Amino acid sequence: MATDPLLRQGPDSTDLVLRTGPTGPVWNALISMGPALFTPLALGVPTLVVALWMALAGARASTVFVVVGVIAGLEYLIGWPALTFSRARDILRVEFAPARVPASLRLVRAAGPDVWLPVNTLREVRLMHKVVEPYQGDYKPAVSTLELELVLRGARERIELPFAGDPQRLADALKALLGPAGTVVALRTERSRRDRPQPNSRWTSGGSASVGSGGG
Helix, strand or coil: CCCCCCEEECCCCEEEECCCCCCCHHHHHHHHHCHHHHHHHHCHHHHHHHHHHHHHCCCCHHHHHHHHHHHHHHHHHHHHHHHHHHHCCCEEEEEEECCCCCCEEEEEECCEECCCEEHHHEEEEEEEEEEEECCCCCCCCCEEEEEEEEEECCEEEEEEEECCCCHHHHHHHHHHHHHHHCCEEEEEEEEEEECCCCCCCCCCCCCEEEEEEEEC
8 A cells, every 4th residue: 555655554553654763752862962063162152252362361271262162062051952852742653553453553763653643543644745936047056845743633743854756746645545434634735936146246145936736
């Protein structure tokens, strides 16, 4: 039944794979270690203010370097758990079991899987396919993204990811899988064109103007 690359059918479940990677709190913390290094850079302005104030106050360079290093280390130690916590809720995949006619589903997040729920808890799946096309003469390729919204009983989950596949094919596959459970699958496509940069402008706009939409 799984006829789309994002839908992977195994012996026990059919998985809607949105992101790849290991799951679990330990893995989530380890994966967040690298991106957390950008926290001291993001908070660099107050750190530089402290360093400048110390230098103007006559502190020796070695003392300034030590204090800046301690501040950067504290910023990293604050940013690491904050990033780990924010990433913990990211949905990696949705599992439907049994594989062909699912009766249950669960969301698998970066921190680990949620509990199994009855499949009819999922009321609707909304697919928004957005395509930003190049203007005439633009060397940059079109950008395609997929926004997927899961309308659950009492909750909504929204995921946006790069998408290079066929949205209609994915929608049809989800309808075939979830139709018996009464889940509505809706697809909408929005197309827009990348703005042409203004002459003699140092900035390239990332905005767009809508040129059409459709659905299926």
